[in-house]
Amino acid sequence: xxxxERPRRLTLGALVxxxxxxxxxxxxxxxxxxxxxxxxxxxxxARTLERGAFDALFLADxxxxxxxxxxxxxxxxxxxxxxxxxxxxxLSTVTERIGLVATATTTYNEPYHVAxxxxxxxxxxxxxxxxNIVTSVVPLEAGNFGRDTHLDHTLRYRRADEFVxxxxxxxxxxxxxxxxxxxxxxxxxxxxxxxxxxxxGEHFRVRGPxxxxxxxxxxPVLFQAGSSQTGRDFAARHGEVVFTxxxxxxxxxxxxxxxxxxxxxxGRGPDDVLVWPVLAPYVASSEAAARARLEELQDLIHDDVAxxxxxxNIGDLDLSGVPLDGPLPAIGVTNRSxxxxxxxxDLARRENLTxxxxxxxxxxxxxxxxxxxxxxxHLETWFRGRAADGFNVSFPYLPGSxxxxxxxxxxxxxxxxxxxxxxxxxxxxxxxGLRRPSGRPxxxxxxxxxxxxxx
Amino acid sequence: xxxxERPRRLTLGALVxxxxxxxxxxxxxxxxxxxxxxxxxxxxxARTLERGAFDALFLADxxxxxxxxxxxxxxxxxxxxxxxxxxxxxLSTVTERIGLVATATTTYNEPYHVAxxxxxxxxxxxxxxxxNIVTSVVPLEAGNFGRDTHLDHTLRYRRADEFVxxxxxxxxxxxxxxxxxxxxxxxxxxxxxxxxxxxxGEHFRVRGPxxxxxxxxxxPVLFQAGSSQTGRDFAARHGEVVFTxxxxxxxxxxxxxxxxxxxxxxGRGPDDVLVWPVLAPYVASSEAAARARLEELQDLIHDDVAxxxxxxNIGDLDLSGVPLDGPLPAIGVTNRSxxxxxxxxDLARRENLTxxxxxxxxxxxxxxxxxxxxxxxHLETWFRGRAADGFNVSFPYLPGSxxxxxxxxxxxxxxxxxxxxxxxxxxxxxxxGLRRPSGRPxxxxxxxxxxxxxx
Numbered sequence: 001x002x003x004x005e006r007p008r009r010l011t012l013g014a015l016v017x018x019x020x021x022x023x024x025x026x027x028x029x030x031x032x033x034x035x036x037x038x039x040x041x042x043x044x045x046a047r048t049l050e051r052g053a054f055d056a057l058f059l060a061d062x063x064x065x066x067x068x069x070x071x072x073x074x075x076x077x078x079x080x081x082x083x084x085x086x087x088x089x090x091l092s093t094v095t096e097r098i099g100l101v102a103t104a105t106t107t108y109n110e111p112y113h114v115a116x117x118x119x120x121x122x123x124x125x126x127x128x129x130x131x132n133i134v135t136s137v138v139p140l141e142a143g144n145f146g147r148d149t150h151l152d153h154t155l156r157y158r159r160a161d162e163f164v165x166x167x168x169x170x171x172x173x174x175x176x177x178x179x180x181x182x183x184x185x186x187x188x189x190x191x192x193x194x195x196x197x198x199x200x201g202e203h204f205r206v207r208g209p210x211x212x213x214x215x216x217x218x219x220p221v222l223f224q225a226g227s228s229q230t231g232r233d234f235a236a237r238h239g240e241v242v243f244t245x246x247x248x249x250x251x252x253x254x255x256x257x258x259x260x261x262x263x264x265x266x267g268r269g270p271d272d273v274l275v276w277p278v279l280a281p282y283v284a285s286s287e288a289a290a291r292a293r294l295e296e297l298q299d300l301i302h303d304d305v306a307x308x309x310x311x312x313n314i315g316d317l318d319l320s321g322v323p324l325d326g327p328l329p330a331i332g333v334t335n336r337s338x339x340x341x342x343x344x345x346d347l348a349r350r351e352n353l354t355x356x357x358x359x360x361x362x363x364x365x366x367x368x369x370x371x372x373x374x375x376x377x378h379l380e381t382w383f384r385g386r387a388a389d390g391f392n393v394s395f396p397y398l399p400g401s402x403x404x405x406x407x408x409x410x411x412x413x414x415x416x417x418x419x420x421x422x423x424x425x426x427x428x429x430x431x432x433g434l435r436r437p438s439g440r441p442x443x444x445x446x447x448x449x450x451x452x453x454x455x
Numbered sequence: 456x457x458x459x460e461r462p463r464r465l466t467l468g469a470l471v472x473x474x475x476x477x478x479x480x481x482x483x484x485x486x487x488x489x490x491x492x493x494x495x496x497x498x499x500x501a502r503t504l505e506r507g508a509f510d511a512l513f514l515a516d517x518x519x520x521x522x523x524x525x526x527x528x529x530x531x532x533x534x535x536x537x538x539x540x541x542x543x544x545x546l547s548t549v550t551e552r553i554g555l556v557a558t559a560t561t562t563y564n565e566p567y568h569v570a571x572x573x574x575x576x577x578x579x580x581x582x583x584x585x586x587n588i589v590t591s592v593v594p595l596e597a598g599n600f601g602r603d604t605h606l607d608h609t610l611r612y613r614r615a616d617e618f619v620x621x622x623x624x625x626x627x628x629x630x631x632x633x634x635x636x637x638x639x640x641x642x643x644x645x646x647x648x649x650x651x652x653x654x655x656g657e658h659f660r661v662r663g664p665x666x667x668x669x670x671x672x673x674x675p676v677l678f679q680a681g682s683s684q685t686g687r688d689f690a691a692r693h694g695e696v697v698f699t700x701x702x703x704x705x706x707x708x709x710x711x712x713x714x715x716x717x718x719x720x721x722g723r724g725p726d727d728v729l730v731w732p733v734l735a736p737y738v739a740s741s742e743a744a745a746r747a748r749l750e751e752l753q754d755l756i757h758d759d760v761a762x763x764x765x766x767x768n769i770g771d772l773d774l775s776g777v778p779l780d781g782p783l784p785a786i787g788v789t790n791r792s793x794x795x796x797x798x799x800x801d802l803a804r805r806e807n808l809t810x811x812x813x814x815x816x817x818x819x820x821x822x823x824x825x826x827x828x829x830x831x832x833h834l835e836t837w838f839r840g841r842a843a844d845g846f847n848v849s850f851p852y853l854p855g856s857x858x859x860x861x862x863x864x865x866x867x868x869x870x871x872x873x874x875x876x877x878x879x880x881x882x883x884x885x886x887x888g889l890r891r892p893s894g895r896p897x898x899x900x901x902x903x904x905x906x907x908x909x910x
């Protein structure tokens with residue numbers, strides 16, 4: 001680290017999936033089976049995370065039942081979850097400092113709605129909102145919005161690109177300080193500080209202005225997970241935190257370098273984009289006990305769920321009636337774009353895995369298993385090795401695994417000086433060391449009447 | 456009242472417009488000028504209303520800056536407000552009993568989003584959610600969603616009709632009790648209790664199922680304000696609380712009879728639809744002091760605001776440069792459908808009102824001015840006279856006017872036995888005495904695989 005660089009601090013997000021992120025997490029003895037919809041459960045988890053001074057609480061989302069098939073879904077807690085912004089708004093009043101990050105799709109939303117909901121959350125939480133931008137990939141989502149299949153991948157990202165531009169322009173409708181609320185003068189806002197976007201683009205025509213003051217953070221923090229080339233480039237352009245599933249240190253380092261290089265190509269500095277691999281921790285006082293904890297959960301995966309896990313991840317495959325403890329049936333490579341799936345398929349062949357064994361690999365992806373010290377070692381190695389600026393910690397069962405992590409791993413990370421002992425800032429941008437967008441430069445005031453007449 | 460009828464109870468909603476419902480409310484000495492976006496202010500108001508055992512806290516909404524013109528808007532607090540569901544979700548954790556009613560438009564939304572957000576709020580609040588169904592009328596809204604003008608009135612209502620049907624079917628995706636969350640058996644829900652809507656209609660194609668259990672209330676309570684023939688018929692079919700602006704007892708009685716008759720024509724009982732006229736209270740210890748309170752507020756209306764108030768309400772009229780203290784200029788009747796506007800125009804001519812005087816009439820519409828006793832008299836007369844089942848109380852300035860009403864008028868209403876002394880139920884349906892929708896009848900279970908294959 002060069003002398004004039006400010007010290008890096010490892011940042012932490014918490015992926016909260018109701019009763020747990022592991023496919024059988026809700027069945028764990030330390031999970032709340034009704035955790036998907038129980039508000040008190042979510043409050044307890046959020047407060048635990050604040051005790052650990054987590055930077056952000058992160059809610060994933062799909063606008064459908066979460067999966068491909070109802071036969072296996074009925075064995076999992078993925079049948080239901082809160083709409084994320086609704087839940088985070090509720091949590092904003094019972095938490096103090098933690099960032100609140102909700103997923104929202106650009107494919108099945110309107111920019112005006114998204115802009116005002118995140119601006120509302122940012123005002124409600126005094127600057128703690130974040131938006132995880134997704135373009136939707138789960139097939140059942142399309143059917144809830146009048147389509148048989150999703151838009152083509154490239155078109156989805158083109159739409160997302162314009163969507164984000166519109167949302168940012170809407171957030172900037174009122175300049176900082178333009179809303180003066182001067183009772184005596186009868187002046188609620190200064191018209192010189194209002195810019196109506198009048199956006200007209202390929203996918204959207206949005207007049208504006210947004211009907212809410214500029215968010216406390218300027219813009220809520222933008223999160224994104226791009227793995228394809230298009231996705232990575234989108235992340236490099238818009239993302240401020242990029243999270244990613246990485247299975248090896250070398251692979252993660254490559255991804256990290258790639259994202260920072262792409263960001264630089266867009267004129268952004270290395271500190272403007274944080275890279276967060278996803279990590280699912282299994283922690284106990286010995287390696288064997290931690291391993292047993294994971295095994296206990298793996299044993300709770302129902303046969304139907306195991307079969308669908310492989311089928312949905314490989315694709316182009318029908319496993320009905322195929323024995324779980326036998327090998328994968330022969331399969332032609334019909335979809336070359338699914339590189340990660342192909343990788344798993346190759347792995348199964350090479351290691352001679354049964355379908356069940358392969359399902360267990362899928363279920364345990366991103367797992368880090370060990371003692372508080374060895375888990376901290378893992379985080380430190382990836383952090384110091386420039387494979388990660390922080391981690392999106394996906395808790396396998398809740399509230400149990402969050403409590404274990406906060407009580408056992410966080411103290412170890414603090415002892416090593418990797419994370420702070422308590423919050424030092426009040427906003428999510430502050431926690432993450434991200435700059436506040438300055439908004440548009442001050443310009444000559446346009447008369448309001450002309451703006452109205454112009455449309 | 457016949458002997459076997461259960462006693463009617465007067466129900467009360469509170470229309471909360473940030474710093475106040477009066478156009479100059481935010482400038483009142485007892486208003487918070489930053490009340491539009493201040494969470495603590497909203498919490499204080501909500502708790503005041505719970506102290507008064509109000510049935511519901513009601514948030515109006517438009518998906519735009521709230522008005523026609525930015526010149527006058529900059530003089531009002533209508534430039535900004537929270538997105539209603541986001542604010543109500545936040546309030547759900549800091550209130551105990553009050554119903555939480557948010558406005559959402561069927562014209563610029565998707566049924567799947569609306570269904571899950573209100574279902575989420577109903578779960579978060581343990582059965583206190585309500586949806587005020589609107590079709591959008593403010594011109595600036597259209598421009599935020601790619602349109603120059605709104606859909607035609609009839610088409611808007613046709614879309615709204617189908618929209619509500621889809622939302623209801625989505626709420627019924629899981630039967631009551633179908634989500635069993637049985638850890639031991641590994642069964643999260645009973646597939647026999649799932650019905651996937653597979654809706655295909657004129658405006659929407661929505662597969663479903665909704666990704667959340669049936670709401671605690673079955674369906675959140677449906678609110679609506681229909682004044683046109685189409686609107687009234689829509690209200691009679693779907694509305695469970697219908698609110699309305701009425702200026703005379705006889706007019707309100709006529710509206711009340713009409714709504715109940717239309718509801719009966721749809722096979723609904725008189726208790727299935729409650730009628731709530733809007734009422735803006737100005738209360739003080741003497742009639743003169745109450746009158747002075749209204750006048751004080753009227754004096755705070757800026758000239759630009761007064762001019763636009765008349766212009767926007769009459770329509771087809773340009774008042775720029777016309778003296779406020781002179782008469783309305785001549786105007787041809789170019790839009791006969793605007794019956795209420797025509798009525799006001801006739802009134803201005805008949806009473807020889809200046810533009811300013813007409814503006815003050817608009818600003819004070821629905822006002823009830825007086826002592827706690829005389830305001831209670833008004834409510835009692837309308838309630839006993841079958842002009843109202845309750846009222847949507849629009850507070851002119853906040854928090855002041857809500858505190859006055861709860862401290863002065865509510866005790867008087869309690870003394871008269873018109874309202875209850877404290878909450879007796881936990882859900883909004885319970886408060887209002889509305890039946891919980893039974894959901895679909897139990898039927899033969901359809902195999903899930905067939906449902907998936909069937910799409």
